[in-house]
Amino acid sequence: MGSKLFNKLLLIAGFASLAHAAFSAAHHRTYLRLTEQEWNSLPLDIILQTVISLVIVIYNIIEIVGNFKEIRATVDMQQKTWDTLGNFPSFYSFNHRGRALNPGYTPPE
């Protein structure tokens, strides 16, 4: 539970870092436009920040989704008893000879 909270905090930090990188890129672009320089690529620190926060966000999303379930059917059936597995409500029968003990019972002709 505690590690999941940690993952969520890291996820939020990753999103914040991604947003910060977006603002930095926009600022850099504005700066280049004002000083009339040619754009070829972003500075290395913005690229690094974007890629690292992308990896952090994807990793934490996978961690938050939770653990996968075992798909082999025999594994979770082994834990159960026959009373649980062999319980078929459609086949319940409530007619039995005990009703002949009822004082008001009249046998069919």
Add this chain to the structure above:
Amino acid sequence: MNRVKTTQSKTGEIIAYSEGAIRNNISAVEYCRTSMAAISGCAAGILGLSGTLGFLFYFLSVFVLWILVLVKSGTQWRKFFINRRNLLTNQFMGGLCTYVLFWTFLYGMAHVY
């Protein structure tokens, strides 16, 4: 109700799979894939990638997601997934649409305006 699906392996023995567990795993991976497409689209837009480079970035991030899912399931991936290749190729085009949407949006926000 927990239904059971069976397949025959190469050696001829029959393995029973629990359908609910399979569906749960696939939907978890699907969730990761959609989020990954959106966020890597954002990153591509911020980086200012254009043309073929952006699509290559999508292929790269799909591959990274595949590796991360396999790392999470550990050495015993057969316990959780029937087929490893389907994890890579499922919903590839749907993810690409999401990716292009976020890519163009963030590119416009950061680099055009």
